[in-house]
Amino acid sequence: MSSESSSRRVVIVTGAAEGIGRGIALRLAKDGYDLGLFDLPSSQEKLNQLAASLQDEDSVRVVNVLTSVAEEADVKRLVEVVVQELSSLYAMIANAGISINSVLHENNLISVNVKGTFFCYKYAAEQLIKQGKGGRMVGACSIAGKKGMPGASVYSATKFAIRGLTQSAAADYGKYGITVNAYAPGVIETPLMERLDEFHTSAKGLSKDHGQLGLAALPLLNAMDSQRIMSPSWCHSSSLMMQCSLLVNRSYTVDGGCVFD
Known part of the structure; x- marks a missing residue:
């Protein structure tokens, strides 16, 4: 392992195989971050293709982990595997989430969107505190977490919950030099x-x-x-959150002016 590669900052992106997560991974690779990419086993082919592309085009180190953020033990393992393979952790982008999963989807929405984000914050924070160098954590909110939407009560509630988790985590971990924010996109x-x-x-x-x-x-x-x-290429805000230590406890709306808060 070269000194150049070992000194690069490492970011975990959950839900990285497609959509916003993929857009974030592409942007962070362009900015020179090494990546731990996380998604469901059903997305293995897409995740492998993304990793190969990033390694070829941007010369970054990439580790793929396949499982669900809804399982606490799996999120713990995700952080452990990435740190073992890439030596450290700088940031967790808890992007994984779902909207409609099935007719009886409420429990899945809560498990993935709320518990999944909580587990990502929890185990990333443990590693960042252990390292003693601060870091970044970013959650995936939504304009539905800024304003209730008809026909989306549980989804909206999970996104409001992510704002609360983000604010509480920012208060808990700020003393360790860890900033916690969220992005709240509109229709992507x-x-x-x-x-x-x-x-x-x-x-x-x-x-x-x-x-x-x-x-x-x-x-x-x-x-x-x-x-x-919008297309997933809007992901400049996540990169900005990686770079600025003064951005703390905010949910940044990126929606073209649909929701004012």
């Missing part, structure tokens, strides 16, 4: 949004081509035009 053109779109269009009896990606079926888009539907 991702596979998760397409799955959510399919759920709503089916429930309302609309065709899949109803509006932009069928997204007109979503209440949160009533006041938005198509120019405010």
Whole structure:
């Protein structure tokens, strides 16, 4: 291992195989961070392709771990594996989350979005405190965590919960030089949004081509035009949170002006 590679900062990104997580991983690799990428076993092929691309194009070190953030023991193992393979940890981006999973999806929403974020903060903080050099933790909120949305009560509640977790973690870990923030995107053109779109269009009896990606079926888009539907390449805010120690205890809205708070 060269001194150059061993001195690079290491960031874990959960939910990295597609969508926002993938966009964050691409941006952080361009910025020179080594990466621990985490996603479900069903996403192994996508995660392997992403890792190979980052290693070839950006010459970064990448470790893939496959399991669910909803399992505490697996999140603990994630941190341990990344530290063992890449020597240290600088930041945890707890990006993994779901929207609609099944008819009885409430427990899964809470397990993945809320408990998963809590476990990521918990075990990343333990490692960062052990290292004694500070660090960064970032959670995945949403505009649905800033304003309740029709038809999304439990999802919205989980995103409000992430704001609370982030604020409490910032208060708990600030004395160790660890900053904790969250990003709150609006409508992002991702596979998760397409799955959510399919759920709503089916429930309302609309065709899949109803509006932009069928997204007109979503209440949160009533006041938005198509120019405010973003791609995952917006992820500059996560990179900024990695670099600035003065950004603390904030949930940054990135939505083209859809929600004011």
